[in-house]
Amino acid sequence: MIEARGDSGVLFAEPGARWRTVAYGPILCLIIFILELVTGSSVHWFALLFCGSLIAIFVVLQVIAGRRHVSVELTDTALREGTETLPLTSIAAVLPERDDDSWDDEDWESARALGELSGVPRRRTGIGLRLSDGTLVQAWAKDHRALRAALSTAIGQPPRSDDLEAEASETASADATEVAGKDSENGADR
Incomplete structure (x- = not known):
């Protein structure tokens, strides 16, 4: 993507x-x-x-x-979502992902989507942004995690601890799968 x-x-x-x-x-x-x-x-x-x-x-x-x-482009100075361009200086924070276990919606999920579309385009996932003036908007992308990480880096926001934990658990499970696959290939699992 x-x-x-x-x-x-x-x-x-x-x-x-x-x-x-x-x-x-x-x-x-x-x-x-x-x-x-x-x-x-x-x-x-x-x-x-x-x-x-x-x-x-x-x-x-x-x-x-x-x-x-429906195109997205993040540069050193601006985020372009469709036809709307938002300077990075106007972004105060990238909000955390929606908690899938929560019954409540996040405030940013009902915020205006960037671009001139009526909402987040199909097959894209919204990303909550808090602007410098305090308003909430939604950025969106197919690969929303990569855009979220790039946005956080671009505005100088440190990675969130829950993002790091999720990344570490994904890496650990991938490593465990790889090790288990090697053991069963060599017959060393029994």
Whole structure:
């Protein structure tokens, strides 16, 4: 999800949509064309050309909209969420993640989402931010943990202890799985 760019100032980036998706429809029509040639049935030249072109045109519009309205970019100086750019100097704090065990919603979950969308886009997760003037807003990204870590680093906020504990437990469980896998491969588990 994170796209590296040549700019050294880009700390995190998600494109919102990828240009390669434009080729999916025409490739499918090409496969159908090849199958019609191989099987000896009548080839539907016009229909396949028309459908491939039409699909490509609609997907181009979706990619343009996705890249404009659902892309995320964090630089040394600003956070851009869709069409809205927020200077990092106006961010006072990155709020902790929602507690999944809690029945209560966090205050930031009902705050305005950044960008000109009505809420957090689908398949993205909100991140609570407290601005310098005290208002709450939601940043969002597919890889919300990476954006949260990059934002915390960018504004100079130390990592939270519960974030460090979660990271340590994930690392420990990954190490334990790796060790268990090595033992069972060598037959040393019995």
